[in-house]
Amino acid sequence: MPKNGAINRERILDAAQHLVIENGFAATSVDQVLKAAGTSKGAFFHHFDSKVDLARALTERYVTADIGHLRTALDATASISDPAERVVAFVRHFEDSAEEVMSAQSNCLYVAVLTEQQLVSNGTADLVNHAIEVWRKEIADLLTAAATSRDRDLGDVDALADHVFVTFEGAFLLCRSTGTPEHMRAQLGVLRRLLATTLGTA
Amino acid sequence: MPKNGAINRERILDAAQHLVIENGFAATSVDQVLKAAGTSKGAFFHHFDSKVDLARALTERYVTADIGHLRTALDATASISDPAERVVAFVRHFEDSAEEVMSAQSNCLYVAVLTEQQLVSNGTADLVNHAIEVWRKEIADLLTAAATSRDRDLGDVDALADHVFVTFEGAFLLCRSTGTPEHMRAQLGVLRRLLATTLGTA
Known part of the structure; x- marks a missing residue:
């Protein structure tokens, strides 16, 4: 029963x-x-050897979806010819889906994984690192193109690219602490405005 | 033995x-x-009725220290007469202590607290909210003064103020995931540059 087995596995993961x-x-x-x-x-x-094996499978699936969201936002903004406007539209894409994301979950799985030392130590956090690196690379490319086209010095472009991950994770914690999911859209809006001013599109 | 008792309590909390x-x-x-x-x-x-009571005491102590760090940064920059320069110096104050913070801990206690539904539900997260609100209020005041003095529109000032908390928490998770504590200083540097450009001090 490979098909039912796969359905069962997904149901357990959900x-x-x-x-x-x-x-x-x-x-x-x-x-x-x-x-x-x-x-x-x-x-x-x-399907799973242990609870730790389940955590690994959960994280793998979440990372795949996370990188999928990145690719969707890149594709959705690919036709924007001004690289600086594309950066702003890229962040706005996530703003526009913030309510949908926050209605489905009250926190990010990465927060739960990174809180557990055993998952940090056993390599599960390496999967999160992979997602961080893919996001960093793609966003740094967008930022570099924007900086070149507008003749701006963005400083440490990799760190600025990482600030997108930082904003998402920090905003998840702000939403979780306050019980106010609207903070996700607001924080992505802050990021968009800061980038727009820095890139000279505002 | 009140004195020894207090020492013992602190040792347990540490x-x-x-x-x-x-x-x-x-x-x-x-x-x-x-x-x-x-x-x-x-x-x-x-000293503690239960493990949950310990979590509450831990969070209370951490929040007090956190608000203490805020007050120290406010005091350290109080003599800067240009409100926009003061905002930049306020963030730089935390950049300068980033290595010290990250050598003492690999994550923020708030992340551990907010991951646990029972602590979110039982009011422990309300202590974190108190810290968030104090930081928001103080930083919004700094930002409002800076915006007025430079005639800038900062949009949602409370959300921009919250972005300091968001940057700290997101950067803790980035450090924890990558095992690279240097990301804390780098992310605070990103925040400082973005604010400096937005406030026109860069």
Whole structure:
């Protein structure tokens, strides 16, 4: 039953992702995941060797989706010929999907993963690093093109590119702490305005 | 023994803070805290009713220190008469202490607290909100003075003020994920440059 097996695996991952994002990894038991997914311990251990293996699979899937969101935003802005305007539109793309993102989850899985030393130590955080590096590279390319076209000095372009990740993660924590998901759009708006002024499009 | 009692309480909090920041709250047991603090279960329960009570005390102490860092930066820059230059110097103050902060801890206690739904639900996160609100108010005042003096429109000043918290928290996660504490100074530098350009001091 490869097809049903794959469906079952996704259902377990969906249930686990929700629980881990809401409650943290250590506070989520395999039994809670089984109950939420409506599946058996046998089915779980058919797909995952352990809870740590589940965390790795969850993170892999989340990283793939995360890089997918990046590619979608790059594609959606690819036709903008002014590189500085493209940077601003790239951030605005995420602003426009902020409510959708925040209605689906109250935090970022990366926060839950990075809080757990065992996941940082066992290589699961390396998957997050991969996402960080892909985002950094693509955004640094956008910023470099914009800086060249506008003759601006952006300083450390890699660090400025990383500031997109930093804004997302920091805004997730601000939303989570205050219980106000609207902060995600507001913080992406702050980032867009700061970049627009720096690139001279504002 | 009130004096020894207070010392013991601080020692338990120090040990717990290190463990919770490194490993997360749910992954930290009271036994681990006792071992690291070199104290007895009796001494622990003399000071704290439960592990959740410990989390609350930890967060209270951390928030007090956090607001103390804010006040120190405000005091250190109070003599700067140009409000826009003061904003830039305020961020630079934190850049200059970034290595010191990151050598003492690999993450922010707020990240560990906000990952745990039980701490978000039981009011511990409200303590974090208090810190967020104090930072927002003080920085918004600095920004408003700077915007007025330079005749700049900063958009949503409260959101821009919150971007300082967002940068700190996002940078902690970037440092933690990559194992590279230098990202803290770099991200604060990005924030300073963006604000300097926006305020016209660069």
